[in-house]
Amino acid sequence: MLTSAGExxxxxxxxxxxxxxxxxxxxxxxxxxxxxxxxxRDAATSATxxxxxxxxxxxxxxxxxxxxxxxxxxxxxxxxxxxxxxxxVDLDELSxxxxxxxxxxEIAATVGDPAGxxxxxxxxxxxxxxxxxxxxxxxxxxxxxSGSERSVREAVAALDAALDAGHRTPTLLAMRAAxxxxxxxxxxxxxxxxxxxxxxxxxxxxxxxxxxxxAHLVLSWPALQxxxxxxxxxxxxxxxxxxxxxxxxxxxxGMALITCGEWQRGSALIRESLRLNPSxxxxxxxxxxxxxxxxxxxxxxLAEAALLPSEGEYFWGPLFRAMALAGVGYTExxxxxxxRAWQIRPDVMPDVGAHLGGxxxxxxxxxxxxxxxxxxxxxxxxxxxxxxxxxxxxTS
Numbered sequence: 389m390l391t392s393a394g395e396x397x398x399x400x401x402x403x404x405x406x407x408x409x410x411x412x413x414x415x416x417x418x419x420x421x422x423x424x425x426x427x428x429r430d431a432a433t434s435a436t437x438x439x440x441x442x443x444x445x446x447x448x449x450x451x452x453x454x455x456x457x458x459x460x461x462x463x464x465x466x467x468x469x470x471x472x473x474x475x476x477v478d479l480d481e482l483s484x485x486x487x488x489x490x491x492x493x494e495i496a497a498t499v500g501d502p503a504g505x506x507x508x509x510x511x512x513x514x515x516x517x518x519x520x521x522x523x524x525x526x527x528x529x530x531x532x533x534s535g536s537e538r539s540v541r542e543a544v545a546a547l548d549a550a551l552d553a554g555h556r557t558p559t560l561l562a563m564r565a566a567x568x569x570x571x572x573x574x575x576x577x578x579x580x581x582x583x584x585x586x587x588x589x590x591x592x593x594x595x596x597x598x599x600x601x602x603a604h605l606v607l608s609w610p611a612l613q614x615x616x617x618x619x620x621x622x623x624x625x626x627x628x629x630x631x632x633x634x635x636x637x638x639x640x641x642g643m644a645l646i647t648c649g650e651w652q653r654g655s656a657l658i659r660e661s662l663r664l665n666p667s668x669x670x671x672x673x674x675x676x677x678x679x680x681x682x683x684x685x686x687x688x689x690l691a692e693a694a695l696l697p698s699e700g701e702y703f704w705g706p707l708f709r710a711m712a713l714a715g716v717g718y719t720e721x722x723x724x725x726x727x728r729a730w731q732i733r734p735d736v737m738p739d740v741g742a743h744l745g746g747x748x749x750x751x752x753x754x755x756x757x758x759x760x761x762x763x764x765x766x767x768x769x770x771x772x773x774x775x776x777x778x779x780x781x782x783t784s
Contacts, residue, residue: 389711390446390459397479401455402448406486407446409459412492416641439491442470442499453479457487461495471498493633497665521560524550528563533669535702537576543567560595560601565589569609583610601631617749621648628657635665643675649749670695677708681761682754686715701732707740711761719763727765737762 392402413421446459460472471494477485527546531539547564565586572582587610593603604627612620624644631637638661645654648743655676662668671738673695680689690712696705736743741759744750750758 394450398450408488433777561593565606633660725768
C-alpha cells in the first residue's frame with residue numbers, strides 16, 4: 389500500500405495507484421500477487437505477514453499543485469531495493485498520468501523472470517535443505533544462467549527427483565521437458581528418446597493447464613525436428629501471445645522462431661525481452677548473432693557475438709565470432725576464435741555444417757555460405773580456462 393502526505397488529493401491518489409498497480413500485476417500470470425496490504429517500516433515483516441518474497445511500497449506527496457510519486461520493490465530477505473521508479477506531474481495534468489501499466493511490466497520482469505534479480509538471489513541462496521520442488525526450479529534457473537554441462541546434469545537430477553516425489557506440476561513438467569530438448573542436441577543422450585520425453589512431459593503439463601506458456605514453447609522443438617515447421621512456428625507465436633510482457637517467454641519464443649528460420653520475427657521478440665529485462669544471460673545474444681549471420685549481415689552479427697562470453701568454454705561464442713570476423717574480413721582474428729572453438733568442441737568442428745543444420749532451419753545456400761565462413765584455426769591461441777558450456781536450444 390502506498391503512503392501519502394501533503395495536500396489533496398495525495399491520499400486518494402495513493403489508494404487508487406495501489407489498486408491499479410495490483411490489478412496490472414495480477415495480469416502477469418508468472419508471478420503471484422498478494423495485496424494490497426498495509427506495509428510497515430520493516431519490509432521483511434510485511435513480507436512475512438503477506439507470505440511473499442518481496443514488498444511493493446511507495447509514497448505520494450502533493451505540494452504547491454504538483455504530485456510526486458516514488459515506488460519501489462524491496463527484497464524481503466535482504467531488504468535491498470530491487471526495482472524503483474519516480475515520477476511527478478502537475479495536478480491539472482493528472483488525468484493523463486498512467487504509469488501503472490508500464491511499471492507493472494517492469495516489476496513483473498524484475499520479480500518473476502528467471503534472469504531477474506529476485507530469482508538470481510534465490511538461486512544464490514539455495515542450500516541442500518531446500519524443498520525438492522523449489523530445488524528443482526532453482527536448479528533449472530541456474531542452468532539457464534550458466535548453460536554448463538554440469539548445470540544440465542544438476543537440473544535434470546533435481547527435476548527428476550521432484551517429479552518422482554509426486555510434484556508433477558505444469559511448471560516442473562515443462563522445465564523437465566525443456567531439459568530433454570537440450571539433452572537431445574548432445575552426444576550424452578539418445579536424441580529420439582529425449583524428443584519423445586519432451587513431447588510427453590509438455591503434453592502432460594498442457595493437460596493440467598492448457599495455457600501454460602513454457603509447455604507450448606517446449607513442444608515447438610520436437611515439432612521442428614520432425615519436420616512440422618508450421619506447427620513449431622504456431623506454438624512459439626502462441627506462447628508470445630499468451631505472455632506478451634514476460635521476458636523469459638518472449639526470449640524463448642524468439643529462440644524457437646530463429647531455429648525455425650524466422651530470423652526477423654525471432655530477433656524482434658528477443659529484443660523486446662531484453663528491453664523488458666536487460667539483465668538476461670549474455671548467451672541470449674547468440675541467437676541474435678546467428679540470425680544476422682544467416683541473413684549475411686556480418687557487422688551486426690559481430691556486434692552481437694562480441695557480447696558473448698569470452699572466458700570459459702561457451703562454444704557458440706568463439707564459433708559465431710569467428711564466422712562474423714571472417715565475414716567482415718578480419719581473417720587472423722577469426723582464426724584465433726576458430727582455434728578456441730576447436731578446443732571446446734573438437735567433436736563438432738570437423739563438421740560445423742551438421743551442427744548448424746541440426747539446430748537451425750537453413751536453406752542449402754545459407755548453410756554452404758556459413759560453413760565457408762569458418763576459417764582454418766590459428767596454430768597458437770591464448771590459453772582459456774573454464775567450465776564447459778553448451779548452447780541451449782529453446783530453453784532459456
